[in-house]
Amino acid sequence: MDYLQLFLELAQSTVRLSTPLILAALAGLFTERAGVFDIGLEGKMLGGAFAAGCVAFVAQSAMAGLLAAVVVSVLLSLVHGYASITQRGNQIVSGVAINFIVAGATVILGEAWFRQGGRTPALAEGARFQEITLPFAETLRGVPLLGPIYAELISGHQALTYLAFLMVPASWWILYRTRFGLRLRAVGENPGAVDTAGISVLWMRYRAVICCGILCGIAGAYLSLAANAGWTKGMTAGKGYIALAALIFAKWRPVPVMLACLLFGFLDAFAIRYQSTPLPLIGKVPVQLMQALPYILTVVLLAGFIGKAIPPKAGGVPYVKER
Amino acid sequence: MGELAIELKGIDKSFGLVHANKDINLKVRKGTIHGIIGENGAGKSTLMSILYGFYQADRGEILVDGRPIDIRDPNTAISAGIGMVHQHFMLVENFTVLENVMLGAEESWILNAGITKARSELKRLEKEYALEVDPDAVIEELPVGLQQRVEILKALYRKADILILDEPTGVLTPAEADHLFRILGQLKAQGKTVILITHKLREIMAITDEVSVMRRGEMVATRQTNKTSVEELAELMVGRRVLLRVEKGEARPGAVKLSVKDLTVRDSRGVTMVDDVSFDLRAGEIVGIAGVAGNGQSELLEAIAGIRRAVAGSVELNGRAIDVTGHADPAELRQRGLAHVPEDRHHVGLVLKFEESENAILGYHDDPKYRKGLLLDIDAIRADAEDNIRKYDIRPPNARLKTANFSGGNQQKIVLAREMERDPDVLIIGQPTRGVDVGAIEFIHRRIIEMRDQGKAVLLVSVELDEIRALSDRILVMFAGRVVGEREPDASEGEIGLLMAGVEGPKEAAQ
Numbered sequence: 001m002d003y004l005q006l007f008l009e010l011a012q013s014t015v016r017l018s019t020p021l022i023l024a025a026l027a028g029l030f031t032e033r034a035g036v037f038d039i040g041l042e043g044k045m046l047g048g049a050f051a052a053g054c055v056a057f058v059a060q061s062a063m064a065g066l067l068a069a070v071v072v073s074v075l076l077s078l079v080h081g082y083a084s085i086t087q088r089g090n091q092i093v094s095g096v097a098i099n100f101i102v103a104g105a106t107v108i109l110g111e112a113w114f115r116q117g118g119r120t121p122a123l124a125e126g127a128r129f130q131e132i133t134l135p136f137a138e139t140l141r142g143v144p145l146l147g148p149i150y151a152e153l154i155s156g157h158q159a160l161t162y163l164a165f166l167m168v169p170a171s172w173w174i175l176y177r178t179r180f181g182l183r184l185r186a187v188g189e190n191p192g193a194v195d196t197a198g199i200s201v202l203w204m205r206y207r208a209v210i211c212c213g214i215l216c217g218i219a220g221a222y223l224s225l226a227a228n229a230g231w232t233k234g235m236t237a238g239k240g241y242i243a244l245a246a247l248i249f250a251k252w253r254p255v256p257v258m259l260a261c262l263l264f265g266f267l268d269a270f271a272i273r274y275q276s277t278p279l280p281l282i283g284k285v286p287v288q289l290m291q292a293l294p295y296i297l298t299v300v301l302l303a304g305f306i307g308k309a310i311p312p313k314a315g316g317v318p319y320v321k322e323r
Numbered sequence: 324m325g326e327l328a329i330e331l332k333g334i335d336k337s338f339g340l341v342h343a344n345k346d347i348n349l350k351v352r353k354g355t356i357h358g359i360i361g362e363n364g365a366g367k368s369t370l371m372s373i374l375y376g377f378y379q380a381d382r383g384e385i386l387v388d389g390r391p392i393d394i395r396d397p398n399t400a401i402s403a404g405i406g407m408v409h410q411h412f413m414l415v416e417n418f419t420v421l422e423n424v425m426l427g428a429e430e431s432w433i434l435n436a437g438i439t440k441a442r443s444e445l446k447r448l449e450k451e452y453a454l455e456v457d458p459d460a461v462i463e464e465l466p467v468g469l470q471q472r473v474e475i476l477k478a479l480y481r482k483a484d485i486l487i488l489d490e491p492t493g494v495l496t497p498a499e500a501d502h503l504f505r506i507l508g509q510l511k512a513q514g515k516t517v518i519l520i521t522h523k524l525r526e527i528m529a530i531t532d533e534v535s536v537m538r539r540g541e542m543v544a545t546r547q548t549n550k551t552s553v554e555e556l557a558e559l560m561v562g563r564r565v566l567l568r569v570e571k572g573e574a575r576p577g578a579v580k581l582s583v584k585d586l587t588v589r590d591s592r593g594v595t596m597v598d599d600v601s602f603d604l605r606a607g608e609i610v611g612i613a614g615v616a617g618n619g620q621s622e623l624l625e626a627i628a629g630i631r632r633a634v635a636g637s638v639e640l641n642g643r644a645i646d647v648t649g650h651a652d653p654a655e656l657r658q659r660g661l662a663h664v665p666e667d668r669h670h671v672g673l674v675l676k677f678e679e680s681e682n683a684i685l686g687y688h689d690d691p692k693y694r695k696g697l698l699l700d701i702d703a704i705r706a707d708a709e710d711n712i713r714k715y716d717i718r719p720p721n722a723r724l725k726t727a728n729f730s731g732g733n734q735q736k737i738v739l740a741r742e743m744e745r746d747p748d749v750l751i752i753g754q755p756t757r758g759v760d761v762g763a764i765e766f767i768h769r770r771i772i773e774m775r776d777q778g779k780a781v782l783l784v785s786v787e788l789d790e791i792r793a794l795s796d797r798i799l800v801m802f803a804g805r806v807v808g809e810r811e812p813d814a815s816e817g818e819i820g821l822l823m824a825g826v827e828g829p830k831e832a833a834q
Contacts, residue, residue: 177433177434177435178432178433178434179429179431179432179433179434179437180432181434182422182425182426182429182434183426183427185415185418186415186418186422186426189415189416189417189418190413190414190415190416192409192411192413193413193414193415193423193426194426194427195377195397195413196375196377196397196407196409196413197397197413197426197427197428197477198396198397198398198401198427199426199427313416313417321377321378
């Protein structure tokens with residue numbers, strides 16, 4: 001039972017750590033499939049987390065915080081959209097700019113409003129998302145094997161975690177089974193085909209960018225309202241980039257996106273769990289190496305383990321009618 | 324034949340300083356195939372894009388079925404019954420045929436219902452117009468001819484009565500083009516109106532009922548096809564008399580300059596593209612290689628030019644071997660007298676973002692005469708480039724202009740000038756006139772004959788059978804990587820066509 005307990009601990013923390021990655025990577029999936037590359041997932045998530053922290057504290061409501069996160073993140077998305085869709089600017093530059101602006105602006109505003117040295121005030125229970133205990137979790141705990149798995153792994157997460165995992169099949173369904181998805185994928189491959197079919201390329205891309213904003217906002221709210229009790233500066237800590245790596249690793253497909261995010265989440269969980277415990281055979285591994293693991297894996301995987309990842313053909317290219 | 328499907332009145336369109344369409348009037352009769360012909364840049368595509376709502380005219384009126392309509396976007400055009408097959412296909416390459424046909428006409432926000440309907444509708448259209456395509460095939464795996472069929476199906480699925488085709492045969496093999504023409508005939512028989520934009524006179528004569536000629540943004544004439552001639556149309560297009568037949572004297576072949584023996588080339592997937600090919604090329608002759616695109620001609624050229632490694636065989640240039648199975652060095656081959664005009668000038672022949680003068684020395688930049696110490700001698704380069712511009716009548720005559728800003732014909736002249744002016748012994752040319760307008764074709768053909776008359780050995784690859792027959796002194800026909808026959812240039816088109824299709828002629832069969 002010791003091993004089961006260990007497994008459950010790791011699995012549970014994998015799920016928690018993967019949640020923001022899944023949300024952010026799906027956000028990236030929507031815009032990139034529509035042909036707008038977005039390196040600004042990080043910034044949008046951070047902006048969302050900040051807005052959630054502020055509003056949840058002021059309103060003492062997690063839902064208000066979530067809403068604020070989504071609004072701020074969508075606004076940032078629209079900035080990226082305006083720069084790269086309407087003004088046909090460079091999508092990488094625009095994304096990087098958003099990351100920088102958010103990283104700086106949140107610190108300045110946070111300090112100006114709350115004066116707590118790079119954080120928003122700690123949130124009380126009611127202003128955060130609570131863990132949800134699924135029905136019968138306690139009664140079934142006694143059932144061998146399945147009981148603990150249900151009680152510890154399936155049950156007991158925050159609403160946003162369930163939402164993140166539900167978004168995986170939902171995204172798949174939207175992309176592959178709806179008109180919106182068909183057009184969205186088409187606009188990322190050959191916007192000319194969409195334009196000649198009488199559909200507005202710009203409006204399609206804006207809608208994709210808005211989807212991205214919503215999901216990034218939720219990811220941000222998860223960080224400050226569920227995983228933590230408030231916003232701290234730089235709390236995304238590169239999660240936006242890891243999500244981007246997972247997206248490429250998954251070749252821009254929803255279910256592999258989830259698996260890739262779980263893998264990255266697992267490495268993170270593993271690193272946290274074993275950063276001070278000696279491993280069998282290897283002995284004690286420096287903390288820094290453990291913490292670097294997810295990033296090392298990102299480099300290794302992207303450097304060639306995944307085969308050829310072909311991005312959407314029109315990705316990164318602003319649409320200009322041929323003349 | 325009285326009713327008009329389309330009438331354009333006084334259409335005018337400018338892009339900045341370029342006056343693309345000047346006061347265009349056009350009448351297209353219902354149930355006919357109407358050709359619109361003109362050189363590259365004459366304004367044909369712009370006019371049709373206006374009709375399809377892709378651009379808006381600055382002035383003028385469009386009448387469809389006698390009713391004036393304001394076509395502001397492709398949607399209006401589609402609902403007015405106008406469909407368009409673009410020159411560069413507007414298909415999503417990793418989508419299936421079905422998804423492409425549905426895109427923009429999906430019925431409801433959930434795809435399922437639309438899919439069922441599209442599937443049965445496609446089946447009906449396939450039967451009605453003999454347009455067989457597997458609805459579940461992915462576009463990028465289909466040959467070009469079938470992709471084009473999908474474009475036509477897209478238009479028909481949207482209930483188009485008027486179908487515009489923009490340079491539809493530019494990417495097709497002769498057989499595919501013939502098939503397309505049969506489809507267009509079928510459409511006409513069913514009462515549809517077809518507008519065919521092209522710069523190929525032969526197509527106009529073969530299939531249209533009426534033809535309108537555009538030149539420099541103006542509509543210069545409309546003729547009934549059976550009351551006009553190729554000569555008249557060519558003259559109307561270019562604005563002066565054009566020599567369509569190339570005048571050339573008897574060839575006087577000399578010593579063997581290029582000798583290819585048992586050459587075998589595979590592509591990156593390991594498929595044999597050139598299979599055991601042998602031939603000799605002599606000084607003072609043009610050997611043409613005919614064949615449907617994709618039968619190994621491109622790979623043959625590339626192997627000889629040293630840019631694709633062969634797996635077996637040998638090639639001798641001026642009696643000395645080229646290391647075709649090892650590391651042949653294109654730069655060294657140039658020095659040894661081999662000039663290469665590649666098939667794909669945009670990707671292999673030119674750097675489009677470079678100035679004309681920079682492209683004029685591409686591959687010859689090591690020549691000491693362009694060197695000044697460690698640096699390039701820009702003055703010498705420009706002087707040479709300007710020389711070429713004069714000799715080859717490259718327009719606009721500006722050596723400092725970006726190459727992308729020249730028309731297809733002039734770009735091709737830049738490449739030809741570069742390769743021909745080095746006094747090579749052997750000249751290998753791929754698709755000399757692809758995407759080149761009539762006026763320039765005449766010039767390029769004359770230059771190729773001149774090279775031959777100067778005693779150069781010329782190897783010519785072209786998918787235009789007419790061109791091969793007009794220029795070559797001997798014709799080799801390639802099919803599935805093999806040379807399946809050699810013919811004199813006066814062999815009939817049918818005879819060569821059969822060889823190209825892989826049906827062996829009586830001579831070979833008897834052996």
